[in-house]
Amino acid sequence: MAKWTAEEKSIDKATQEMIRKAERDGVETVWDRLEKQQPQCGYGQLGICCKNCMQGPCRIDPFGDGPKKGVCGADADTIVARTLERMIAAGAAAHSDHGRHVVLALHEALEHGAPYPIKDEKKLKAVAKKLGIGIENRDIKEIAKDLVNVAFNDFGKQDEELIKFADSYANEKRKATWEKAGVEPRNIDREVVEAMHRTHMGVDHDPASLILHGIRTSLGDGWGGSLIATEFQDILFGTPQINRGEANLGVIKEDYVNIVIHGHEPVLSEKIIEAAQDDELVELAKKYGAKGINTVGMCCTGLEVLMRHGTPIAGNYLQQEMAIVTGAVEAMVVDVQCIMPSLVDVAKCYHTKIIDTSHIATFPGALHIKFDERRADEIAKEIVKTAVENFPNRNKQLMQIPKYKSEAVGGFSVEAILDALGDSLKPLEDAIISGKIRGVVGIVGCNNAKVKHNYNHITLTNELIKNNILIIGTGCWATACAEYGIFLPEYAKNAGDSLREVCETLGIPPALNMGSCVDCSRMLVLADLIARDLNVDISDLPLAGSATEAMTEKAVSIGTYFVASGIFTHLGTVPPVLGSKKVVDILTKAAFDVVGGAFFIEPDPVKAAKVLADYIEDKRKALGI
Amino acid sequence: MKTVMVFPERCIGCKHCEIACAVEHSKSKDLFAMFSEDILSKPRIHVEEGEDLLTFPNRCRHCNPAPCIEVCPTGAIKRDDETGSVIVEYGKCIACGMCAIACPFGIISFGKTYEIVIDRDVNVKCDNCIERQKEGKEPACVEACKTGTLVFGDANDLIKLKRQSVTRNITSSPDAKEEPVIPENIVLWRELNKKYSHASKY
Missing domain, CATH: 1.20.1270.30 (Substrate Binding Domain Of Dnak; Chain:A; Domain 2)
Incomplete structure (x- = not known):
């Protein structure tokens, strides 16, 4: 059988390099596990398995010959x-x-x-x-x-x-x-x-x-x-302001104690960043032969600290195991959400300590240093010290850090956008009304091992900016763009002529990093402000949304509140709904009549971009702009 | 001779093989697209309940000589020499049902397939996934089986596995600790199922 190559698993060179290293090191990764799960359960994928009571589990026969109802009668x-x-x-x-x-x-x-x-x-x-x-x-x-x-x-x-x-x-x-x-x-x-x-x-x-x-x-x-x-x-x-940072596995430094902060809540990671600058701890790191302490982010915690401090981000969801495979990470500090339990097993092949910190998220085999707000500074120092003391255990033979990283401009909170535009969204709105910017698409996070890592994010973004559509977004999408150089103002040369002109005038990239996945709220606030200024509903605006590598239940919630906020929303992966035509019809059609937005599903990002661009043109026509 | 061996003691009745089979024999070979095809592909392997809530994935054994080949009046059923599989030439099938009468396992089923455009049912039994086999893959049902119930390989090698297990059981001393072939929790689950099934009968 043909081998699933590193190039087919990710478009990112640093990730490809680490996938190959993981193979050499005999480390099982997310892609190996997905392969072993294939083919996945059809009932589950179609959403027609019910486990909600102990008369079940019940399954509906998708072929129509067998049971059409569960034991209770649910169809x-x-x-x-x-x-x-x-x-x-x-x-x-x-x-x-x-x-x-x-x-x-x-x-x-x-x-x-x-x-x-x-x-x-x-x-x-x-x-x-x-x-x-x-x-x-x-x-x-x-x-x-x-x-x-x-x-x-x-x-x-x-x-x-x-x-x-x-x-x-x-x-x-x-x-x-x-x-x-x-x-x-x-x-x-x-x-x-x-x-x-x-x-x-x-x-x-x-x-x-x-x-x-x-x-x-x-x-x-x-x-x-x-x-x-x-x-x-x-x-x-602090509210994020426009700043510069670096992204990708290349931010891990050979001669430093590397601490990766991974998860979602900045309440602890803010303190880790402070503790990593503590003179005594830096001295201790030097005593062990390191040049200092290098704290980098991962996933949405990474985006929180990238947005606020320009802290480098090592990667998005599918890169968490890869960071450990570098063999140069002393500690990966995790809190909640999107953290693979496999990290503990990957870490066993190297010297990395996985430290879980949240009372609601315990990882068997990890070091448990649970967080308490009142003792935040003390606990953060203990965590950093643990990482520093692990530096001498590093095995140089197993170390290989990809050189790839990219600079990225980010920090586009609504406040920062307003500041940049002179305390008003008018310049942006004028560009939309004049048609220089045809519309705005908000793309949200996730990677999904079923999708070639970052491929949908980058392809969809490129296709849309070519059509003079400004992109805003959050989550793993943002990290993908940061790694790919899309968050550099000079990337505007890849946009359509009129979007390029707007970006060059304002000195902004054609896609704006608005933060972590909870920061999707920033996109709602921005959409709301534009709707207020133009005295229309959000559903009247030339906007659309996309979760192009959707994976989590959070993404399902985000997609739904986008739709419920009046935004036409693309999903690049298929949620478990296709077992019911009625549900699919409600989500993709009837929702328009109820909340002014609806979903559409299209795994091909090029085709999806066309549908989103056409939708935006229809909205412009309806608005008479 | 390569065959799909069934270890029924490992079957948990998930019907995963059924879906994978239908997908493999659909036009798009895609779960989500399959249900909007004009002709709905259906499973050619059947997981049905037997005694004590136990299940058995029943599929064509690709017998040799095959009773269905022997009785087919139109010569629609024949053997693929390369893989030894018993396959149906749909255009020749007259749906007389003789094969189903002769089949010792009851695995013949009639239905439509995208592979031939005729408005009648034909014998759409298991074709042993010969296309996949020629690409070096296992049959779809085997790939889908996550419990090791369906295993593809040389018949004698697979039988040897079974034989070794019997030999181990017979020769092991009563106090020997050995890796259980079936995990303890699954044994317990089966025992409880048996009690349920008896309780509902009597």
Whole structure:
């Protein structure tokens, strides 16, 4: 049988080099495991297996000869819709629990003196003002306390009203659409709980009603949990400003103690970065023969610190094992989400220590140094010290660091974009209205081992910028672009003539890094501001979304809240819904009538780009621009 | 002689082989595209429930001599010399059902296939994935089987595996600790299934 080559697994040269090294070192990687899983279960892929009660598992015969109903009587439509709803709930839960942790960190700082000073008072005031919290002549801490309470309330209130964050951030037209559809999230946690209730045996069986609640749950994420995560992180750690950084495995340094911070929540990683600059620890590193301590990011934690500090990022999801395969990583410090449990096994082949830090994420075989906000500095130092002390264990024979890395301009928070444009989005809006920029596509993260690593991200981005469509995005997409040089202003030469002109005038790249995957909320805020300025709904704008290498349940939630925000959204991988024509019809057609956006599925990024570009042209025509 | 050997004690009834078989014999050879094809490809291997909730993946044994070849009045069923597989020339099949009467395993099924455009059913039994075999691959059902129930290889080698296991069992002392052929939790699961099945019968 033909071998699956490194070139077929990833388009990235550094990753290809490490895939080959892993083979030589006898290390099993994500691609080996995917190969062993082939072919994967057809029932699972089609979404027609129900495990929600112990009369099951039940499967619907996709060929139509065997069972058409599960034991309870649920048919394929019900089962597929329930499965999808649970995926959305899990994705929304992940983002929102992350958001809660950040609010709790601020709460701990205010009430119990946890070492998290408010770094961005301007943002604190702006958020407070948006939420209707008084800011005039008030102490920063008092404003912060009120803000924490508003956020807590959105996680815990019991009335039927729309959550305060969504109510304050979304424009009236969008909110009216939600109200009409009955999908206004009332409480971030409640929608997740209700999703679990509805999908319990014998509760909600109507695919439309299940999907509507899925939409509601996802809105609690996008305009609730994720938004809160972004805003509170900006307040605590600073709102990103346009900056430069480096990306790819080449940021790992031969002569330094290398610490990779991997996962999603910056609450700990911010502290690790501080600790890695501690004089005593740097001295200790030198004592062991290193030149210093090199902290680099991975996945969305990496993007958080790249956005705020220009900390180099070693890679995205499919590169996490590859970083260890370099043989030059003393410690990989992980928190939550998208962290492969296989890291522990890969690390066994080298000297790398995997350190898990979150109370909710324990990795068998890893070193457990659990995080506590109140002792944040002390714990961060302990982690860094552990890494430094591991430096002498490095086996130089097993070390090979790819030289590939690229510079990248990033830090495009909504605030940074406004700053760059002179406190107004008008220059951007004018470019859209005049047609120099045909529209904007927001691309969101994930890698998926089923897709050639970064291929869809880069191909789709290239195709769209050729069509004079500006790209904004987050997550693993952003890291892919950073590695590929797309985030350099000079990359605008690959864009269509008019987009190139706009980029060159403003000195920006044709694709803008807006942060980690919870920062998809930044894209919603930007879309909302443009809609307000033009006095239309978000669904009227020449916008589209894409999750072109979608993998996680979080991506399902993001896709759904994009659609529910009125954005036509492309998926490059297939969620487990094709077992029900009815569910597919709701997601790809009927959703337009309910929320003004819908999904479409297309694995080929070139074809997808054409559909997105055509959609944007249709929207322009409808707007008369 | 290469064959697909079945180790039924390892079958957990997941029907993974069935889906893989249907995909392999569809026009697109793609799970998602398959269901929108004009002629829906269906499994040629059958995982059906027997006693005690146990299952057995039943597929064409590609007998030699094959009773179905012997009785086919139109010469539609023949042997592929290279792989030894019993295959059907769909255009010659008159759907008389003689093959199904003669088949000792009941694995003949009639249906439509994209490979021939005629508005009637023909014998669409297992073709041993001869196309895949010629590319050096295993039959699709074997590739799909994750429990080691379906194994492709030289018949005598596979039988030897079984024989070795019997020899080990007979010669091992009662207190010897050896790797179980079937994991403990699966043995327990089967015992419980047996109790369920008996409880519902009596």
